[in-house]
Amino acid sequence: GENVGLHLPTLSVQEGDNSIINCAYSNSASDYFIWYKQESGKGPQFIIDIRSNMDKRQGQRVTVLLNKTVKHLSLQIAATQPGDSAVYFCAENYGNQFYFGTGTSLTVIP
Amino acid sequence: KAGVTQTPRYLIKTRGQQVTLSCSPISGHRSVSWYQQTPGQGLQFLFEYFSETQRNKGNFPGRFSGRQFSNSRSEMNVSTLELGDSALYLCASSSLAGGINEQYFGPGTRLTVT
Numbered sequence: 060g061e062n063v064g065l066h067l068p069t070l071s072v073q074e075g076d077n078s079i080i081n082c083a084y085s086n087s088a089s090d091y092f093i094w095y096k097q098e099s100g101k102g103p104q105f106i107i108d109i110r111s112n113m114d115k116r117q118g119q120r121v122t123v124l125l126n127k128t129v130k131h132l133s134l135q136i137a138a139t140q141p142g143d144s145a146v147y148f149c150a151e152n153y154g155n156q157f158y159f160g161t162g163t164s165l166t167v168i169p
Numbered sequence: 170k171a172g173v174t175q176t177p178r179y180l181i182k183t184r185g186q187q188v189t190l191s192c193s194p195i196s197g198h199r200s201v202s203w204y205q206q207t208p209g210q211g212l213q214f215l216f217e218y219f220s221e222t223q224r225n226k227g228n229f230p231g232r233f234s235g236r237q238f239s240n241s242r243s244e245m246n247v248s249t250l251e252l253g254d255s256a257l258y259l260c261a262s263s264s265l266a267g268g269i270n271e272q273y274f275g276p277g278t279r280l281t282v283t
Contacts, residue, residue: 067208093269093270100276101274101276102173102259102261102274102275102276102277103212103259103274104274105270105271105272108270148211148212150212150269152269155225156214156225156227157214157269159211159212159213160211161208161209161210161211162211
């Protein structure tokens with residue numbers, strides 16, 4: 060999961076396996092969430108979003124799950140590829156402001 | 170079309186100095202948002218400009234300021250730099266005000282304060 064420490068959580072997966080990246084958000088009133096991917100030397104890139112009235116949303120090779128009971132968000136990447144290696148972080152929206160997590164570093168082992 | 174560009178990419182300043190960073194949005198985008206990214210705090214929203222007007226502002230001291238020009242290019246300025254201002258400063262553009270789900274980020278300016 061994500062934290063505010065100095066070192067990012069890391070996740071290493073074998074190419075072709077599925078990846079699950081977790082995010083614990085802070086506010087039960089948050090109504091909109093986004094997952095970002097940030098490759099080294101680049102800015103964040105929008106991956107997928109989900110509103111609080113949903114508990115699951117699927118994109119291309121990615122699925123976001125939302126559990127409002129425990130304030131938990133997860134990103135599942137199917138058939139992980141080397142190009143998926145990056146830092147992934149979530150964002151939550153409440154009070155018309157977005158708050159971002161620090162991220163998880165995903166490394167795909169060929 | 171060309172993406173969001175930020176200049177300079179890297180910058181080293183000393184405490185007490187001021188710095189100006191520049192962002193050119195994607196052509197046709199009128200909204201530019203600025204963020205500070207640090208390992209400990211993650212991404213934090215600084216401010217958003219839309220059509221030359223500051224539309225929204227995060228919780229940063231007044232030393233952080235910005236502006237947007239008529240061509241949508243934006244600058245942010247940090248005065249009286251502190252060591253804690255060392256960070257990656259990202260700008261993002263979108264066609265809509267507050268359109269965070271369609272924001273496109275630039276590569277950032279890495280600021281180091283010594």
